[in-house]
Amino acid sequence: MKITAAVFHACVTSLDALPPEKLPVVALVGRSNVGKSSLINTLVGRREMAKTSSTPGKTLTINFYLINDQFFLVDLPGYGYSKASKVTRQRIQKMMDEFFDGFAKIKGVIQILDSRHPPSTLDQQMHNWMAERGFPLLAVLTKMDKLTQQQVPKMKRQLLSDLGETCGILFSSKSKQGREEILDSLDCLFKNGNFDRSDRQSGRGERPSGRGERPSGTQQGDGRLRQRRRGAGSQGGRPGRQSAERQPSAKPSNDRTQPQTQTQTQAQTQAQTQAQTQAQT
Structure with missing residues (x-):
């Protein structure tokens, strides 16, 4: 996929303000400060389209970005910020529930994780929650440039194993590593209905998942x-076949009727002959 046009479309805080469901949606979920905004900016090739912040938990809205006039990338509030107040956490949870329960055209979900740390309990719960709802899932492991070459394969295996996934994409907003793989996966999502690029390459089509x-x-x-x-x-x-089977059974009755008629005719002829003989006598 090549992104040729990207614009900020809407910023909403409740289900009532969601844009009309005319275009499909790809949702981005992840913990606070995991790099969702940086990922969006790297994908669309614009530095400041999605506002980034070093302060965790700052995004408390649902932000819609229109891509190629064909679909929305949706940046959802980050979860798991320990310093967020109870009211804020409840608000975020309500927004997430309203979005996933009320928005019908969700094409797939990209779960973003910090490659430096194992998945948290919240990460695993979110992953399972999305899978149970039947959404195609793509794991993107951000900030991989902060790992050594020796750490990269180890952390990738651990993250994917803990999530129960077999494939994921390592990503860096600084080096742009993983950008083309993510775009390729998005292209596959809209063509095949899932993120699995091997399906497109092998021609298997959609996974029966x-x-x-x-x-x-x-x-x-x-x-x-x-x-x-x-x-x-x-x-x-069957009734037609049964009626057809019953039809041959009717023929014998007709056949039986014919011999009876011939016998009666012969008897009548003999009676007439005898009557004529007696009359002549």
């Missing part, structure tokens, strides 16, 4: 429907 807008479950549902229709057709055809 039931994630995203559920194309596999729909396909399975259509298959079950087709099976029901075929079953109904076969059941509906």
